[in-house]
């Protein structure tokens with residue numbers, strides 16, 4: 001079939017397998033261009049491995065450090081008649097490239113919040129790798145089914161204390177709007193912490209530790225976002241920020257847990273990038289369009305793969321392991337420069353629907369958003385017939 005993009009709200013409901021493969025190949029080429037990673041991990045588990053930062057982590061570990069990887073994600077396979085999710089095609093493309101390079105790659109498609117999924121991963125590690133020396137936690141999900149009770153909990157994307165009002169962009173109409181978001185109540189705050197906080201990361205590390213599949217000196221990282229005063233009301237000071245604070249709590253609990261095997265646990269604070277997760281956060285698309293323009297002009301632009309490659313190569317495994325006072329790895333250092341933030345603050349009140357494309361990198365944002373779903377990649381013939389049914393080595397749950 002011939003597949004064209006169909007955007008509905010914050011997502012594109014169609015995907016292109018060849019475009020997703022082009023995305024993965026380009027990320028692999030980027031990592032390879034940096035040469036081998038000294039002292040890198042060799043057996044890596046990535047939870048949330050199919051898109052965004054998790055995919056970039058899997059690619060960096062495999063192609064920077066020749067690591068065997070197990071990836072966990074929740075994605076939909078395509079059928080003859082209907083395209084699957086982008087993460088499915090990304091993972092198929094990763095698996096193909098890893099095997100071509102002689103690297104071990106196994107994937108588990110299932111609910112990472114479930115005990116069954118943890119048990120399956122433990123079984124795989126025991127059977128194939130023995131132990132892992134790195135665990136990346138990169139889940140982004142609006143819902144979590146609690147493993148103990150089966151209760152389905154939903155997160156909320158809301159401010160706390162007062163209504164949030166700000167200029168935002170309606171990405172369907174390409175118009176500036178005034179976004180109003182009502183504050184969360186106590187239950188919504190607690191629920192968001194349950195879904196996106198640190199509990200599930202802790203459960204993973206406990207299960208892996210108890211099964212004896214964590215190697216001496218194991219490193220685990222979970223990804224977070226803090227941002228600045230521009231996004232604080234909706235993010236860091238809102239429900240998601242509370243969940244991310246809980247990740248800091250979990251990181252110190254896991255650090256304690258791993259100390260007997262000289263393991264480390266850190267939250268890595270990453271920059272804002274275009275992913276399916278960030279597209280759903282009010283104000284993020286406008287802020288990203290603005291900061292991308294400035295960071296590109298200043299020669300410090302990074303997407304997922306550039307951020308993660310820099311983290312692995314200059315902080316985690318080679319270079320200087322520096323953290324902030326809360327033991328967080330700060331990869332948002334370039335984004336937080338005053339040259340970027342002050343310029344954003346100055347630009348914010350000047351942006352209108354008419355000058356959006358001149359004052360910000362809005363066109364770049366839109367193009368990158370479509371690229372997440374496999375559209376707009378150079379070298380892909382979008383007029384050609386493509387089979388949406390793509391199979392690879394994946395354990396279904």
Ligand SMILES: NC(=O)c1ccc[n+]([C@@H]2O[C@H](COP(=O)([O-])OP(=O)(O)OC[C@H]3O[C@@H](n4cnc5c(N)ncnc54)[C@H](O)[C@@H]3O)[C@@H](O)[C@H]2O)c1
Pocket residue numbers: 047048049050051052053054072073074075087110111112113138139140141223224225269270271272273274275276277278
């Ligand atoms: N996007 C940003 O700008 C940004 C910035 C800083 C930090 N982060 C953080 O990085 C992490 C990853 O975010 P992202 O933007 O890469 O998101 P993403 O939406 O691109 O990826 C989410 C991943 O989680 C997986 N997933 C979701 N629910 C699952 C489930 N129930 N079971 C198994 N897998 C599941 C998906 O399959 C996918 O692999 C999040 O913690 C996010 O807060 C993102």
